[in-house]
Amino acid sequence: MLIRKGIYLLLCSMILCASLKAQSYEVLNYNFNGTPNFGVNIKTNLPFVNASQMVTLHIEGYDFGATETISLNVAWYIYNDVFHNPVISSSGGYTPEVFLTNNNGLVNLYISDKGNFQRFKITAFAQGMNEQNSWFQGWTAADEPMQGTHVYNLPYRNSFRGTVTNHGNLYSLGNVGINTQNPIGKLDVRGDVFIGNNNLVLGTSGSFVQIDQGSSIGDTYTQIRAFSNGGNALNNLILQSNGGNVGIGTTSPDSKLSVKGKIRAQEVKVEMTNWPDYVFEKSYQLPTLQDTEKHIKEKGYLPGIPCAAEVKANGIDLGEMNAKLLQKIEELTLYLIAQSKELRNQNGKIEAQSEEIKLLKSKVLVN
Numbered sequence: 001m002l003i004r005k006g007i008y009l010l011l012c013s014m015i016l017c018a019s020l021k022a023q024s025y026e027v028l029n030y031n032f033n034g035t036p037n038f039g040v041n042i043k044t045n046l047p048f049v050n051a052s053q054m055v056t057l058h059i060e061g062y063d064f065g066a067t068e069t070i071s072l073n074v075a076w077y078i079y080n081d082v083f084h085n086p087v088i089s090s091s092g093g094y095t096p097e098v099f100l101t102n103n104n105g106l107v108n109l110y111i112s113d114k115g116n117f118q119r120f121k122i123t124a125f126a127q128g129m130n131e132q133n134s135w136f137q138g139w140t141a142a143d144e145p146m147q148g149t150h151v152y153n154l155p156y157r158n159s160f161r162g163t164v165t166n167h168g169n170l171y172s173l174g175n176v177g178i179n180t181q182n183p184i185g186k187l188d189v190r191g192d193v194f195i196g197n198n199n200l201v202l203g204t205s206g207s208f209v210q211i212d213q214g215s216s217i218g219d220t221y222t223q224i225r226a227f228s229n230g231g232n233a234l235n236n237l238i239l240q241s242n243g244g245n246v247g248i249g250t251t252s253p254d255s256k257l258s259v260k261g262k263i264r265a266q267e268v269k270v271e272m273t274n275w276p277d278y279v280f281e282k283s284y285q286l287p288t289l290q291d292t293e294k295h296i297k298e299k300g301y302l303p304g305i306p307c308a309a310e311v312k313a314n315g316i317d318l319g320e321m322n323a324k325l326l327q328k329i330e331e332l333t334l335y336l337i338a339q340s341k342e343l344r345n346q347n348g349k350i351e352a353q354s355e356e357i358k359l360l361k362s363k364v365l366v367n
Contacts, residue, residue, distance in 0.1 A: 023127045025136035031119035035065070036143035042109040042122070043140045048102040048150070050078055053129050057109070060092075061120025068093035070120050074109065074154065076100060081150075088154040095156060101148030110146040270319035276327035279334070286334055302328060 028042065046053055059072040071092035077084045083100050096113035124136055168174025177183030179190040238247035247253030249260035278284055287303065295303045305324055306316065 023125060025124045025126075025133075026121065027124050027136050028122040028139045028141055030061075030121070030141040032115075032143065033117055035116045036114050036118075038143055038145045039113055040111040040115075040118070040141055041144045041147060042111070043103065043142075044107045044109065045135050045138055046107040047135070048078060048105050048107055050081065051129070052078060053126060053131065053135070056125045058123045058125075059120050060123075061118070063094050063113075063115040063118050065114075065116025065118070066094065070094040070118075072098070074098065083150065083152040086152055086154050087157050089156060089158050091158075098154045099146055100150075100152045100154060101146060102150040103148030108146075108148050112146070268318075270322070272319045272323060274323060276323050276330060279327055279330040286331060289335065304328070 027044070030040065030042075032040075046055060054077050055075070057072075057074040059070060059074070061070040062068075063070055069092035072088060072090050072094070074086075074088045076086035086100055088098055096111050096115075099110040099112065101108040101110060122139070126136075166174045166176060173186075175183035175186055175188060177188045177190075180188055238245075238251055238253055245253035245256055245258065247258045247260075250258050252258075279286075292303060299307070301307045304327065306314075
């Protein structure tokens with residue numbers, strides 16, 4: 001009785017182990033000594049049939065040409081005659097383009113990469129979808145073009161939680177690259193960067209950059225502050241994306257560029273649309289010198305020019321001020337031209353009078 005019970009338990013254990021083992025399959029071992037002409041086309045025996053499977057594949061190995069480990073996880077489901085929610089992730093350094101296709105009613109996996117001296121193995125996990133052992137047998141891999149229809153380029157998705165550390169080593173500087181395989185700095189991002197609700201602080205208290213959050217969740221408002229010489233005590237640079245204003249030496253820039261301090265440049269060009277050539281038009285009403293004198297006596301500054309108090313409070317617009325000064329120079333030029341004409345007329349009259357005097361004198365002497 002005890003012997004029969006022991007045999008029964010042993011058989012149950014063997015059946016249970018076989019059942020558990022049947023959920024995982026080692027389906028393929030692949031190696032290629034050289035460089036393929038196309039890529040790796042993996043032909044499975046998984047039927048392209050709706051709701052027939054929910055398989056996870058693990059591809060692990062080594063790519064000698066890229067000097068990268070291979071650790072890919074692929075999953076998909078077939079629904080409404082399409083690959084539904086397929087996805088791929090990588091925990092190694094190898095991230096080639098990978099495609100799923102329907103090749104004559106069977107699923108193909110195509111790795112679009114010409115890996116030099118590449119080798120890997122594929123294991124599959126499947127459970128609860130009436131899987132058949134024959135689906136996981138007889139898989140092949142060859143250097144050939146992608147084949148089949150329903151082509152789907154698998155999107156990579158990798159997520160991290162907790163602390164992620166990159167120490168670097170003798171062969172790596174510990175750089176992190178986003179959208180680049182060759183980062184040239186500790187963080188190298190090729191593309192747009194979005195900073196959400198929290199601040200981003202880089203560097204030490206003596207010199208760092210801080211990107212402030214928006215006023216609410218999802219707000220695109222961002223303010224970048226660059227500090228130096230003692231941290232928050234000095235705001236050297238402010239960039240406000242909500243107004244596009246840049247401030248240097250000020251935390252509240254009210255213009256596209258606000259600088260509190262001196263500016264040194266080799267050239268400054270100001271674009272103007274209202275240059276005072278109108279002063280020389282016939283329709284221009286030139287103020288009289290009497291009116292200008294009266295304004296100066298009453299106000300203490302030239303008409304059309306801001307007073308000292310206004311300049312102190314609001315500053316001046318370089319382009320506008322240059323135009324006003326040129327207007328005064330052009331008016332002054334017209335005054336001088338008029339005075340020159342009047343002087344020439346007076347000189348002409350004096351010369352005529354001198355001639356008359358000489359003529360009168362000569363007549364007197366003759367008589």
